[in-house]
Amino acid sequence: MKIIPSIMAKSQEELNSLITKLKGTSKECHLDVVDGKFAHNKSLWFKFSLPTTHSYNIHLMLAKQHDPIEWIKQHKLTLKHNDIKRYFTQIETVKNIPALLQKSKKTNIPIGFSLKPSTPTSTIKPYIKQLSHILILTVEPGFYGAPFIPKALKKIQQIKKWNKNIKIIVDGHINNKTILKAKTAGADIAIVGSYLATSQKPKQTMKGLKQIIKT
Numbered sequence: 001m002k003i004i005p006s007i008m009a010k011s012q013e014e015l016n017s018l019i020t021k022l023k024g025t026s027k028e029c030h031l032d033v034v035d036g037k038f039a040h041n042k043s044l045w046f047k048f049s050l051p052t053t054h055s056y057n058i059h060l061m062l063a064k065q066h067d068p069i070e071w072i073k074q075h076k077l078t079l080k081h082n083d084i085k086r087y088f089t090q091i092e093t094v095k096n097i098p099a100l101l102q103k104s105k106k107t108n109i110p111i112g113f114s115l116k117p118s119t120p121t122s123t124i125k126p127y128i129k130q131l132s133h134i135l136i137l138t139v140e141p142g143f144y145g146a147p148f149i150p151k152a153l154k155k156i157q158q159i160k161k162w163n164k165n166i167k168i169i170v171d172g173h174i175n176n177k178t179i180l181k182a183k184t185a186g187a188d189i190a191i192v193g194s195y196l197a198t199s200q201k202p203k204q205t206m207k208g209l210k211q212i213i214k215t
Contacts, residue, residue, distance in 0.1 A: 001183045001213050006030040006193040008043035015048055018197060023053060025206040030057045030191045037063035038093060039141050049078045059114060060089045061141055068111060069103050088114045088135045091123055101130055116141060117152040121159055128162045139172030145194045148173035153185035160186055176212060183213050
């Protein structure tokens with residue numbers, strides 16, 4: 001299992017500080033963009049810039065009126081597409097999924113989907129062969145430190161039955177007590193937020209997590 005730190009920030013200064021703090025834990029970072037409408041919080045809801053020290057995943061938590069492709073286009077110059085591995089958007093907010101996938105292919109902007117804990121896997125089934133990654137939230141989205149929802153992990157086995165090659169990412173309250181549950185359930189990638197971001201020694205904390213999933 002691969003472990004990637006995640007970042008939520010309300011300013012460029014906070015973003016820079018967290019990226020610096022997490023340097024050495026991973027060469028990849030997961031960024032949570034929240035518009036304040038999809039969830040009662042805002043994160044990276046400004047035209048931020050990214051250092052070339054890392055590659056990035058971007059998780060867009062946007063209300064229905066926002067088009068994820070248009071958001072990406074607006075931020076194209078500052079995001080530097082070569083540094084972005086993949087984008088995710090919440091499937092619950094997509095009005096026309098086939099149209100979004102077609103637009104993603106046409107614009108060469110890789111879009112994947114994220115599922116809230118309450119969203120059934122049947123929502124994603126018709127499109128499963130078109131996706132390389134799926135993000136499963138194990139908390140209600142929007143804030144660091146929300147309670148872990150273990151039943152969300154049951155989605156992994158079902159999705160893998162439909163597409164054994166798909167990569168499953170789990171995100172939400174992943175720490176030294178929950179990461180092994182995620183691995184045992186079949187997750188390929190774990191996103192770790194507040195457990196690393198609030199650690200006084202994030203490098204050692206990351207080593208501890210890697211040691212847990214080796215056992």
